[in-house]
Amino acid sequence: MKNILVIAETFQGKIRKTSLPAVTFAAELAGKVGGEFSIALFGSGVAGLAGELTGFGAKNVYVVDAPGFANYLGGPWAKAVVALAQQAGATAVAAVSDTFSRDLLPRVAARMGAGMVSETTAIVGDGAGVKFQRPMWAGNVLGTVEVRTPTAVFGVRGTDFDPPKATGGASAVQNASIAFADDGKATYVKFEPTVSARPDLAEAAVVISGGRGLKDAAGFALLNPLADMLKAAIGATRAVVDAGICPNDLQVGQTGRVVAPQLYFAVGLSGAIQHVAGMKNSKVIVAINKDEEAPIFSVADYGLVGDAFKILPELTDAIRKHKGL
Amino acid sequence: MKILVTAKRVTDPDAKIRVKADGTGIETAGLEYKLNPFCENAIEAAVQLQEKQGGEVVAVTIGDDDAVQNLRTALAMGADRGIHVKLPDAQMDSDLAARILVKLFEQEKPDLFLLGKQAVDGDSNQVGQLVAEYLDLPQACFASKLEVAGDKLTVDRELDGGMETIQVGLPAVVTADLRLNTPRLPTLPNVLKAKRKPVQELTIDALGVDPALTVATIAYEAPPARKGGIKVKTVEELMDKLVNEAKAL
Structure with missing residues (x-):
């Protein structure tokens, strides 16, 4: 080799x-x-x-x-x-x-x-x-x-x-002169890119992921203002993707995307083994979850126990002030 | 249509896996075993295709003696018969698994070979692709939608950055992703019926497969643990930590 x-x-x-x-x-x-x-x-x-x-x-x-x-x-x-x-x-x-x-x-x-x-x-x-x-x-x-x-x-x-x-x-x-040897056994039909104004999950310095705790599309949308402000990528757990709230390629985990940003927010997600496998090498991990026993707190640097619906707007506001926006 | 489908036995995907103190493997005491979740998607897809257009579904597992239990789950989901190649995981790599499956493909001559995209123990994500290359077959990996029309299969593939659609001619190799379907839970009558379905036992000697490994796992260890974090009580405290301690904002 x-x-x-x-x-x-x-x-x-x-x-x-x-x-x-x-x-x-x-x-x-x-x-x-x-x-x-x-x-x-x-x-x-x-x-x-x-x-x-x-x-x-x-x-x-x-x-x-x-x-x-x-x-x-x-x-x-x-x-x-x-x-x-x-x-x-x-x-x-x-x-x-x-x-x-x-x-x-x-x-x-x-x-x-x-x-x-x-x-x-x-x-x-x-x-x-x-x-x-x-x-x-x-x-x-x-x-x-x-x-x-x-x-x-x-x-x-x-x-x-x-x-x-x-x-x-x-x-x-x-x-290099290498011919494309088409054997006719497979044909490309189309590619539909995920359209997003956000950075790619694997490239973003900040990733904000949401889980089932955000309940539905409206709940999940609470991540957007925070993501906008931090130029963050948005990720999701399998449950959120399965519910059709997010495109498939936003699933972070063992069988999805593996990320290691400078800052990772885990919001309303429990921290299943499969999800943690895709984010545990992030530099700083913040977890927000109302269940204080949630496994995500064992990998988080900073855990905040509470209702994500209440905490997210507060946090977004605090970061906005900090950044002078 | 005749379909060959994999039914790998894996440790419970939700179990916390611990490494043996001497680093020779994982602690198996008290562990439960399940059918690999991606194989469940593959089996469900195979059974759905059979329900639509008839044919036969043959499920195959490679594993120790107990792997037949998980093969029976595949039969309870609707596969017609099973093949159990007896070989413990510890004596196998992706390449050996692929070469065994190539032999079975040559014996069974299916129109379609469905596999899970990866096994959640080794996490290698190689076997389907290896089989396809060894047999010079087209592949459609990470499938989240399948449609058959004549001797062609249209497959949606989950990629980083979007969804791709390709068409492959049969016979073909397809590996299943989680969104392909929702695997059925076997009903009790079907579990009982599965006990009477035929299972053929084979060895790699009988198949004439060379047991040599291309890649061998020689040591197992626990990954470095993250340093324990703290709980903060308020958003203000979190902001203070993120700004002044972690300098992350």
């Missing part, structure tokens, strides 16, 4: 910043095993974005730019990634764990005959004995794993690696 290929992701014509902590992972791994890393960018009309990736110390930035890659399909993309890995002499492939790479990377691993580590949170040791840590059982267990194949694939947990540092160097941009 000495030559690592990092997949940088694009979303709606831009580099998806949340995919870049995989570069930091690759740089760290390359340092520990005495190897090097390159970055790959796949898409249609993405060549112009390559310049944004050349300052992170990668040996090469490979661009695979062809109309076929306008939309993602697991089978053809896995073929293309493995073809590029072979061209580039890569023995490991890494990408930040999100719904794109969770779909793609296992196929890449199967095709390469590589062991895959999902949701890697840390690199342990170095050289031939290097091992990896990853959360299991909704983050209640930290497993140390070793890869037993000569090649390896890594899903990287983005909240556990920093955004890449600008090294000042300039990676060589290589246009």
Whole structure:
């Protein structure tokens, strides 16, 4: 795994910043095993974005730019990634764990005959004995794993690696000629983006999540003024999403989004294991819940027991005054 | 339509899991086991498809002797028969599970292979995708809606940032997300009926699957605990802490 290929992701014509902590992972791994890393960018009309990736110390930035890659399909993309890995002499492939790479990377691993580590949170040791840590059982267990194949694939947990540092160097941009091999077995139909003026959950410095305690859409809307003021992303528990109050991709937790903002407000949510798995690495956690026994208080830095319907407007007002707004 | 569907046995998703003192695994004393929630969604989807257009639903589990209990739950939900591949979780990784399922797919030749998108114990989210690549099949992962028309399946996929729709030709691999459906609770008559449904027991030797792991978990530990927080009594006190102590505002 000495030559690592990092997949940088694009979303709606831009580099998806949340995919870049995989570069930091690759740089760290390359340092520990005495190897090097390159970055790959796949898409249609993405060549112009390559310049944004050349300052992170990668040996090469490979661009695979062809109309076929306008939309993602697991089978053809896995073929293309493995073809590029072979061209580039890569023995490991890494990408930040999100719904794109969770779909793609296992196929890449199967095709390469590589062991895959999902949701890697840390690199342990170095050289031939290097091992990896990853959360299991909704983050209640930290497993140390070793890869037993000569090649390896890594899903990287983005909240556990920093955004890449600008090294000042300039990676060589290589246009790789990889065909989009359409096998006709799958067809892209459409994508309906979640429309929101708020920052993305994974990128926001402040996240405000609501749970069942907010009762309904009107209750949940009480989070909006606070979120507006703090430029926060809004998250939710499974119960809220299941009730149709929030879009699916706002679910924070074991099987949804994993976030680690500077400040996390948990409002009217109990703190089920599954939810806590997605937010417990937040820097500062504030919990507001009327049930003083709620498990969320055991992970919160500051807990306030009380009625969220009463506390939210008060808190919003207090923050407004503090900010001089 | 013939559907193969997974029924993995997992520790109770709501149980607090603790690590053994010697770091060789988790404390299993007193733990209850359940059907993996995402497999429940997959089984429900399989049974609903069968109710609409007939065919057969074959549920498969890989696990120790007790895993047959959870396989019976799948049969009680409506699967017609079961396959139990006897192999403890500790001797398995995602890749080995996938290679076993590939063998079963080749034996059973289903039109559709439905799996849960991840098991809530290992949390790897790999098996469906691995199977699809090994069999060179199209995949639709994280499905929240399924529609069959002829030999094509239209699937809505839950992605970060929105909802995607793709169409896959059968046979295909689909992994279920939570919003796909609400799994039914087996009725008592169906639980009793499930006891009489056939379950085939297999071993990886009989299937001719290499037991080698690609990734091995060699140690288990508890994650670092968060430092205990405090309770504040008023919004003013909370503001004071956030501004002056945490410097978070």
